[in-house]
Structures are given as structure tokens and as C-alpha cells.
Amino acid sequence: MAASRKRNVNPDLAKERSKATFDVEELTYALYLGKEMTERKRYLEDLAINDPFIKGCKPWAFCSREEQYEMALKKHIYIAKRIKELGLTTDWDQFFYTEAMACHENSPIGLHSSMFLPTLRKQGSEEQKKKFLPLAENMTIIGTYAQTELGHGTFIRGLETTATYDPKSQEFILHSPTLTSMKYWPGNLGKTVNFCIIMAQLYTKGQCHGIHTFLLPLRDLETHKSLPGVELGDIGPKFGYGTNDNGYLRLSNVRIPLDHMLMRYSKVLKDGTYVKPPNTRLSYGSMTLIRAIIVGDSSRGLSQACTIALRYSAVRRQTEISPGGPEAQIIDYQTQQHKLFPLLATAYALHFTGQNVYMIYMQVTSQIEEGNLDQIGELHALSAGLKAFSTWECTKGIEVCRMACGGHGYSHASGLPKIYVDLTPGCTYEGENTVMMLQTARYLMKCYAKVESGEKLPGFVSYLNTDLSAKSCLTADVTLDCLLQAYEHRATRMVHVAAKNMNRRVMVEGQSQQQAWNNTSQQLVWASRAHCHTYVVRTFVDMVTSGVYDNQVQEVLTSLCKLYAVHGIVEYLGEFIQDGYFSTKQVDIVTDKLWSLMQEIRPNAVALVDAFDYPDAVLDSCLGRYDGNVYQALYEYAKSSPLNQKDVLDTYEKYVKPMRGDNFSSAELLKISKL
């Protein structure tokens, strides 16, 4: 345990920890890929937490938006410098170091390393890389990735910015032809970067060749002034992301040289001849990776919220359960357990799913390098759907955690609003969730067609061959196997129903394919959700039955996995039972199992969040502290509020006093107030 975790602990929390039936350390190792990696993580976290630079920073919640930007800029520049000095080269090292330094304080220079540099490396020609990479790597050039426009988000083909080649001068003319074509939302664009990679419709010889990427200078590298023809700025305050200068950009016929189009795949020759890329599917890669990573991010956000809410629920006492008895820990109320324990199970489920999808991404990528593109479609469908599924679950879950903390959850002192506003954009960015679910549905419809034609599907989707006339095998012992089968049955049924409805609309009602698709789309979304849900349950079941854990850890994870599955059935009961798959008795068994599983989890609830091993600095929460001294922390938080710098604010003399009745003399006033 890191030193920062050892302190005088609230006795209620200490007691919770002593009741755990498993070794928390073992589970932490299981979550963070072993002892060595866990210790590395803690070493990096301690380095960050004890850095005097960070200790001197004004707390995020006390900053104005302008200060939030400045603080984050300062912090992230410092982090970048330290990462270099410390020689932190792996994703693992950089992630945990940065998280502990600036958790949920989005970087104003982050797009440079996460999008600008990788795109330059992947899509730049050898000459371009030689010319621009050194400048970008030492941050002479600081860049971002400008895709989204005022009028277009997820639908990339609809982007309106134009890049028109002028063979006379051998330049591209970058232009925003309409109001809606201005770039809007790219991170770091408003004030920080001096370059961007911009997506624009390529026109040459009078023909449009679709979206291509260009290197575009935005600001003078010396003075940082915006260049002629470049109108740009910050897009203003948002729900969160105050630290980030998401920007707008309007271009008036800005000329860039021929070699500023990224030309590894597509090319434009000097005379304006367009040369197609060899394979368009290769660009799937980075999008898929980001979506896979978002699954893990969602788990992380949700497990942080669970850590805060569950520790607080163990410390908070409210109302006696029996009259005259002591006030109960709120974690002992069934309704509180029902709010939080399924979310805890979800956080674990998504953690394992995130690791699983990342691993599959790596496998498929190495297959691609060997020229095997077979699995690209499946991976794409999987990552799209799981991105949507996990961000929705996470977003919903964080708010449940917040409200489960009562009024205090609403204060920034809880840390929960900050987690929420940082995570909820995941439902929208990198592909709007509903659109993502429909992409997965498109893949499922293809699978269904194969099933209908008698084909046996390979891999995970093979469950779609399930015989729908079978009934549930579930009995009082509620096995993982019967639970998983229920999920497979439900998803198969929903895929079939959606497909049949769509076919009916085309064949019987005479609708076009597109109309039928749209008129079935909500059922398609539901089918995708059921499919993703099944994948998550399957992954969780696979993990707990893998035999890699010690007995105690396996036992508690099995309870958690069952809780995840059982709760999902109760939550979406209609989808499971409308064809009579479960008998009424089986429904009762599942519902009763929900209550008994919650009791099973109860003694381990705090230990299960402890296992995520978040340092207090990451949670940044008065309620989620490891030591459970929440009330003292809330009091300190309140006292430090910037509004309290003076007992009497200037606003008193300016506004309050003049409005008050003056029917009384000062002497009389004095008498009343001094009572």
C-alpha cells in the first residue's frame, strides 16, 4: 500500500475492511495485470501525488473557466516535461502518472500526442514525416485534429470544408464555403495549437474525391498570432471540459503547398492527377482502437464513482432500521444496495470487457499486418457497439452514484459531478452512440441472413444459431451457464424480431430498404444492446471461470458476475420473457436471487472498491477518501471556498444594504442584531 493510503481510518470503514472474505491485494493484482504492474502503477502514482508542483495548484473546482484552462495548461506542460525526464515511454506508465497528476482535467495539449502525431506518422509519406515529425516531436509545431464541423459530426462524408488544388501554384486552397462548414469542437484548437491536421473534401481537376487530410498552419510559430485567412477561437464554456479550448475555425481561401496533403495512401500529383489509395478499409484502425479504449475508460469512471459512493455509504449513518436502535449505515438499506451493487458489478464487467476488446484489437491488428483482413468487420461492429453500451452504462451509473450520496453528492466536494461531465461526452464523441449501435446492428443483420441461409456462424456471434424454441434451464441454483444462455436467447430473439420486422416492411408493406431500416431502427438498437450485453456477460463469465484466481477471489467475483447477469435480467425483464422463455416460477427465482446476491456481496462491498486501488488524489473527493473522514473533509472544503475569503463580501455594501428597509435607526438595528 502506498504511504498516502495509511491513515487513521473511520471505524466503520475499518470494520468493513476487516469483514472482507478475500485478499484485496490479490484482486488488485488481478485487475492490474499482476503484482509487478500494480507496483509500477503505485510507484508512478506516488511520484505524481508527492510532486510539490501539483500540491501548489489551485483546486480545479475553485477556478474560473479561464483559470481552469491556465491551470491545466501549466500542469500538462509540466507533466509532458516530467514524462520525458523520467523516461516514461510505455502507455501504462504515462497513463497512471498522468491520471494521478490531473485526473479528469483534460489536457489543452493532449490532442498533439494522441491524434496529431499518430496521424502524421500513419498517413504522412516518408518525406513528409522527415520534414514535419522533428518539428512536431519537439513541439515547435503543436497540433490538433480538426474533423467535426458546426453542421456535421458523426457523418463524416457530410463535412463541407474544401481543399481545392490549384495546379498553377501547386497549392491547395483550404476554404469554409458555408457557415456550417466551420470546424467546431476540435480540442485544443481555440487557443493552444499552431497547426492542425484538417479533414476536407478534396477537389482536383473539377472533381471531388471525398475526405482527405491536410496539414494546416494556423498561427505564427513565433508570435502565435492567427494567420491571414484563419479565423479561430475557443467555442465557449461547456458542461465540463473547461480545461480544454475546444475551438472553432473558419477559413477564407488559405493556401498551403502540395506537400501539405498527407500522402501515404492517396496522392495528388503536381498536375492535379488524383491517385487512389490501395485499400480504404485500412483507415478503420485508429477509430476502432479509440473505441476499444473508451470501454476501459468507462469502466474506470464508473469504478471511481462506485468507490466514492460505497465508501461514503459505509460511513454515512441515517435513520434507525429498528425504532430506538442506532442509526444504520446507509449501505445496509436494501434500496441503497440495489442502486450501487449492480453498478459495482458493471464496473468489473466493463473492466474485463475493456481489457478483452483491447486484446482482440491487438490480435486483429497483427493479422492485418500479415494481410489478413477477415476480422476487421467483426472487430469494427464489436467496438462500435461496446463503445455505445459502456458509455451509456457508465453515464447512467455515475449519476446514480451521485444521487445515492444524497445532497453531498451534488457538491463538487464529492468529486462526482467532475467525473460525470468528463465521462458523459463519451456517449457522443468518436461516434454518436445510437449511430454506433446501428452500425453493430448492420453487422448483426448480415449475420442473421447467414443464419437464415443455414450457415453456422463462427466465433462469438455463433450464439445467433440458438434454437429459439428452447426454454430456460434455470433452476434454484442459478448457474452461470443458464444465465448466459438466457442472454444468448434474448439477443438472438431480438435480432430475429428486428430482421423479420424489417423484411416484413420491405416484402409486405412495400417500403424501400432504407425506409424499412429507419422504421425498424429502434428495435435494431435494442437488438444491438442485447448483443453487447451478452458479450459483456460472456466475457465476465469467461474471466471468473478461467481458473486464474485464488479461491476467495474467484468466489467473490462469481457472486459479482451472477449479480451482473441477474440484475440485467430483472432490469430488462420484458425482453427476456415476452416469448415465454422463463416460466413465472423462474422469474421469481431470478428476482429472489437478486436480493440474496446483494446480501452475499454486502460484506465485501468496500473491499471490492478498494481493489480498484484509486489513490485519494485521483478520486479528488471528500466522500470517497480511503480513511472515511468525510465530515471533516467537507468542513475543510467549505471553509476553503473562495467566497469565504472575507466574512463580509463587497456585495453587501453594494447591493444588499441599499435595498433594506431604513425605517429603523442604526441604534435600533444594532439592538436587534446583537440580541
Added chain:
Amino acid sequence: MAASRKRNVNPDLAKERSKATFDVEELTYALYLGKEMTERKRYLEDLAINDPFIKGCKPWAFCSREEQYEMALKKHIYIAKRIKELGLTTDWDQFFYTEAMACHENSPIGLHSSMFLPTLRKQGSEEQKKKFLPLAENMTIIGTYAQTELGHGTFIRGLETTATYDPKSQEFILHSPTLTSMKYWPGNLGKTVNFCIIMAQLYTKGQCHGIHTFLLPLRDLETHKSLPGVELGDIGPKFGYGTNDNGYLRLSNVRIPLDHMLMRYSKVLKDGTYVKPPNTRLSYGSMTLIRAIIVGDSSRGLSQACTIALRYSAVRRQTEISPGGPEAQIIDYQTQQHKLFPLLATAYALHFTGQNVYMIYMQVTSQIEEGNLDQIGELHALSAGLKAFSTWECTKGIEVCRMACGGHGYSHASGLPKIYVDLTPGCTYEGENTVMMLQTARYLMKCYAKVESGEKLPGFVSYLNTDLSAKSCLTADVTLDCLLQAYEHRATRMVHVAAKNMNRRVMVEGQSQQQAWNNTSQQLVWASRAHCHTYVVRTFVDMVTSGVYDNQVQEVLTSLCKLYAVHGIVEYLGEFIQDGYFSTKQVDIVTDKLWSLMQEIRPNAVALVDAFDYPDAVLDSCLGRYDGNVYQALYEYAKSSPLNQKDVLDTYEKYVKPMRGDNFSSAELLKISKL
């Protein structure tokens, strides 16, 4: 129409309006209690919107927390002054005037008139009112209501602040005996008020007599300095409510005279003798009223969010439905309709329910004045449950609206985050929602016991006598009557199931009543939710079948009411079908009806939000503007961001420049950037 609503309208929106099948004006009158009241509302809104004072205020989203407080203080003092000058005495007038002036900008002096004055009037003795009311009415005394403590919220009996009577000096000693006993959260407490009404445990002659209310001076009436023994301040930044100085207050043996206990009901005599109040149930009143009002507030928040999301959905175009076709209005996507139309129906349902509960409150109150207390219990149960039901629906719904606006919904330009953070505390304040649902459940369990003993229940709960063996009468025409019966069946079944489970735990498993209650509490919450849901459906059905609307209005409201009921069945399908109440075929009928109702609503969607008649100033949203010119508005919003006051921020020279590589001469840098 107000002048501010007539402008060049986006052609997509103009077309939507021309397609409406009903007269929007008629529906507006129906929502706002007739033509005269509607016109009054508009007159007040226009007065507010055109006031030069408001036009000069810095926008809320651009203010720091400290500025938000100051702006709101200034604004609300001005509003109070204008309300006096304009002679606005009715709740109606004050509400609409204030809403248009400072929508969702919570007042730093609001608790004075909403809680301090009414409590003084209701609970003060005649002498106390004579002494303190004039001072409070002319705002020499500005007060708040200090109930919630750091350690106790909804559980009022658990409050720890003490008021100990000292007969020698004839004073009460107000004290915070523990850390957790400090007041925490009361609005306006931190910096603005100089008095409060404080809830404390009364001790006299060595005995505790429970919670009583006291008048407590906090600050010097002249200098506004906090008084000796009074430690207080702002509790710091929160998710929202930045304009409000929710405060903390820690008391060290502060003495107040005997006449500072509010003595209309309970009394303490000079010698310390305690005199009980005649009837404890009388204090239910104001809590019940506030909860009834919250139902209406929830409807208002949700209908604002729907107005923004639906107008934007009519203007936003994204992706073609058929390849090569024009990009579709996103309101034409079934998935978008499925997100928003049921919420629109919910906003209407809650609007009517809010009016209904308020009316019942008024009836019951006048019965109470006549000494008839029969309906207090039912009203209390109803208002508690509906408060929870409506705030949960509203909170969930606003976020769905926000995310249905894609990325732009996340910007404060959309107005949606502001509505959300202002409304979501409603789930917690004035009684935490889960606790509220359980209070309703307690009433339902009493009703169930009566049903079991063969009693016929009167009034709304009479449906609990429903014969559970009956099956649904639903056929292809999906009548309101069959829908309502389905809700009654489901709620009755769930009340029965919860009661039976609880009895089983006591009788068979030998649990105490309290244990059994706790172990059944989640099912009790579900039963209460089903009960409240039924009440809302019933109210909506009663309204649309009341015969007070013209044919076209009645037709569209009937579609909306059916959509509300049908969507609820699909959403909670498991609860409706687990006992076989619906056949598989009926489930298909209901599901298909959902899609056809959405198509029925489609042409009227924009007109239905127009009918809520929100001026743009109330929505404060680039996306929800009446004229639909959203992109120009977003661009203006971005340009006005405080970060854009300078092209090059000082942070460039301070942080960005020093970190950049210096391998290049200025001349070389210049060359690159000027490309």
C-alpha cells in the same frame, strides 16, 4: 405572440409549424388556464425581457462562480424591487416575471420570501409576528431556513443542533455539539442573510422535546459581520446553483431570548415548562405544498429541454436516409423520435399532474381549515410519491434531450446543462426520492391491508381492489380505457407482491417488521413507482377525455396520452406481463402501436413544444430558438467566449513558448508558419 417571437424563421421550422393539425394558440390557452392568463403571462415576460437592466447583465455561463453569485444577487434584488413597483402580488405574476428575468439562476435572497417569511407567519405567535414581521418584510431582517446538517438530511428527527433553555436568564442556548451537527446546505445562508429560522432539538428541564424552530440572528444588522459564537460561510462550488450561497453554520453556545422560539403551537414558559402543540399533523402542510409544486417544476424543466431538443431536431440535418438523397432532418429518424416524443408526452403528463396535485392540495387545505383531517394521509402519500416520480423522470429526460442534440448539447450554448443542474437537486431536496417512495409505499401497505380485510377503498386508490385474475382487454384499436386498466393491474399486482413478500418474511422467515420492511424495500419502491405512474396516466386520460378542448387539440392530446401510456408499458414491459396479463399478441400490438403513434405525433412535434410558449430568454439556448437560426447563434456564442478577448493569450508567452523546441532559428520558424 410576443414581438420577440416574430422573426425570420428557418424554413425547416416554418414548414413544421405549417404542418400542425391543431391551433397552437388554443393549446397554449389550455396549458395556461385560459386566454386571459396566457396574455398576462406574456405581458409579464415581455416586461422582463425588454428591461434594459437584464440586457446589461453578463451571461451566466461566462461568469466565474463568484461572479455568478454577484450577478444573481444584483438581479434578484432588482427583481424584488420591480415586483413591488409593478404591484405584482399573485404567485402567477411573480413566477412568470421572475422566470423570464432569471431563469434557472437561483436567487441568493429567495429563501427569505419562500421559507423564512411563511414560517414566521405560520409558526410565530401574534406577539412574535408583530415584532419581527415588519422588520422581515422591509428586509431589515433577511432570513433563511436552516434545517439540513452535515450529518442529517431527510431524517429530520436525527438533527443534532441543540436549543437548551436556561430559566435563569430566560434564554435559549443554541449550540452545535458535534462536527456533524453543523448546518450545511441551507440556501442563502453563507453570505447573504443576517437571520435564520433554525431547527434544533429543544431541551428544557433536562428533557428533550424534539425538533422546534427558533429565530436566530447571524450577522450584525449594520455591519453584516458574523456575530460572536456564529461561524458561517459558503459551502463551496457545486454541480450547479453557483448563484446560491448554500452555507454552513456552526454555533458555540449562542444565547437568544425566550421569545425567539416560534411559539404559535409549542411553547416554553418562563420557568422552562414545555407546552405541547395541539396537533402534530398540522406541520405536514408546507412540505406537502412544496412537493406538489415540484411536480410542476419538473414538468417545466422537461418541457424546456424538449422544446430545445425538438426544435433543434427539426433544423439539424445529418446523413441521408436514402443514398444520394438530401440529408434528413434528424427528427425523421425513428431513434430520435423514440428518444424525444415519449419525453414530450411525459412533459404534458406531468404538467397536468402538477396542476391536479396543486388543486387537490388547495381542496384538502380548505378541508383542514374546516377541521377535516381525513385526507391528509392520502395527500401526503400522493405528493411524496409524485415528487419522486416526477423529478426522476425529469432528470433522466433532460439528459436524454441533451444527448439527443449530439455534441452541441454538451455546450452551455445549448442551455441544457443549466436546466439539468438546476432540476436534478429536486431528486434530493424536500425529501430524498427513495425515502419519498417508501413513504408512499407505507400508505399503500395500509391500503392493501384494508383490501385484504375486504374493505372497498375510496377515491383514487380504489383501483387496488382490482381482480388480479382478469386479463387485458386490449385489442388492435388500443383504447385509453384498456391502457389505463393495464396500469391499474400492474400497480395492484406489485402492491400485492410487495405486501405478500413482506408478510412471508415476517410469518415464515421470522424476521422483525423492520427487517422485513428493509428486505422488501426495493419492491416497495417499485410498487410506489407503479402507483404514481398509474396516477399520472389516469390524470392525463381524465384531461383528454374531459371534453374541454376543441376537436383538433383533443385529437393531438389523445395521441400524446396514448403514446405516454404505450411507451410506459414497453419501457416496463416485465412488470406488465410477468403474470401473463398480456398475451404475446397483445405485446406485439402495444409495440407496433408505439411506432405508429410516433408517426402520428411527428407532424405536430414542433407545434406541441411551441404550445408551451417559452420565450427565447427563458430557454437561453442557441439550439432552442424560436427562429431556428441555430448555427449563427452558436457562432456568435463562440465568438463571445471570454477566452477570445485576445487572439494570443498571455499563457502563450508564459507556458507554451518556453516548452517548445528551440532547434530552429526565428527565421526558420517564420518560414514554416507563414507557409
